[in-house]
Amino acid sequence: MILRGDNAAFLVACLVALFLAYMELAPDGRTAVTFLAVAVVTMGLPHGAIDAWYAERRGFTGDGWQGSVVFYLWYTGLAVLTAVVWFLFPVFSLCVFLLISAWHFSGDWRDHLVSLERLAAGITLVSLPALFHPESVQVLYSALTGEPSSTIVVAQSFSAVVFGVFLFLSILYRAPRQPQFLFESSILLVCAWALPPITFFLVYFCGLHSVRHLLRILKGAGYRVGLSAFLHTLLAVLIAMTAWIIFPAHIEIEQLLLGTVFIGLASLTVPHMLLHDVLAHLHKAENS
Numbered sequence: 001m002i003l004r005g006d007n008a009a010f011l012v013a014c015l016v017a018l019f020l021a022y023m024e025l026a027p028d029g030r031t032a033v034t035f036l037a038v039a040v041v042t043m044g045l046p047h048g049a050i051d052a053w054y055a056e057r058r059g060f061t062g063d064g065w066q067g068s069v070v071f072y073l074w075y076t077g078l079a080v081l082t083a084v085v086w087f088l089f090p091v092f093s094l095c096v097f098l099l100i101s102a103w104h105f106s107g108d109w110r111d112h113l114v115s116l117e118r119l120a121a122g123i124t125l126v127s128l129p130a131l132f133h134p135e136s137v138q139v140l141y142s143a144l145t146g147e148p149s150s151t152i153v154v155a156q157s158f159s160a161v162v163f164g165v166f167l168f169l170s171i172l173y174r175a176p177r178q179p180q181f182l183f184e185s186s187i188l189l190v191c192a193w194a195l196p197p198i199t200f201f202l203v204y205f206c207g208l209h210s211v212r213h214l215l216r217i218l219k220g221a222g223y224r225v226g227l228s229a230f231l232h233t234l235l236a237v238l239i240a241m242t243a244w245i246i247f248p249a250h251i252e253i254e255q256l257l258l259g260t261v262f263i264g265l266a267s268l269t270v271p272h273m274l275l276h277d278v279l280a281h282l283h284k285a286e287n288s
């Protein structure tokens with residue numbers, strides 16, 4: 001069956017966003033960034049906030065409180081290091097962030113696509129906004145890096161076409177054709193075209209990525225994980241607010257929010273990915 005619980009949320013989010021876009025009410029600019037911040041905090045952050053619980057359950061933290069302390073130290077240390085590298089080398093960091101995000105998001109279709117197709121799906125996903133809305137994406141990238149960043153937009157537009165066509169042909173000639181992926185990718189394509197870049201990201205990240213990740217990881221979990229997710233989300237928000245206060249006061253609020261959300265996401269993505277895409281895979285290989 002195509003419409004499972006985990007894409008009902010996604011479908012609703014897409015339909016609402018597309019309806020708003022059709023009515024010319026799709027959030028953009030400051031409204032989109034504000035929606036993004038609220039949605040990332042309420043729906044996006046909890047998917048990373050269960051990482052401590054996940055690491056403990058998978059046996060990555062070792063026994064006792066010392067193991068947990070080591071986990072927190074490397075997780076937050078890596079996040080802080082990423083943020084520092086971003087401020088020192090923003091353009092380089094944005095490129096790396098886009099690449100690792102493509103890889104991380106490709107995991108959403110690990111049950112539907114083979115590895116090369118998955119990677120093509122991840123690259124196409126993060127590149128489509130640059131193909132359909134190059135000016136808006138360039139404005140966002142410049143706000144995040146302080147540089148024009150137009151080369152990144154051109155490279156991404158090109159990648160979206162090359163990897164998108166490869167993916168389309170590969171699926172066309174392959175059996176079984178994975179109806180669920182076809183369904184989701186067609187909706188994502190329409191959303192990438194019809195919605196402003198941030199609204200598109202919001203719909204995908206909160207409606208599909210986070211929901212799927214949470215459902216996969218939380219299978220059979222008890223109530224303790226809910227509490228853990230809540231406390232870690234709260235911690236991330238407090239840290240973001242501190243960063244917000246530390247940022248130079250002359251920066252405009254919209255840019256401040258954008259920077260906090262995306263640079264914060266980039267920083268948390270590095271340890272989050274290491275845990276789910278590297279450690280979990282190494283562990284699986286060891287045990288198989």
Ligand SMILES: CC1=C(/C=C/C(C)=C/C=C/C(C)=C/C=O)C(C)(C)CCC1
Pocket residue numbers: 097098100101104105126127129130137140141197198201262265266269272
């Ligand atoms: C900055 C930016 C983009 C990319 C965002 C990415 C790539 C976010 C990745 C988040 C991750 C990997 C979270 C982890 O779970 C868009 C939407 C292309 C266009 C608008 C500006």
Ligand SMILES: [Fe+2]
Pocket residue numbers: 047104209213272
């Ligand atoms: Fe994730």
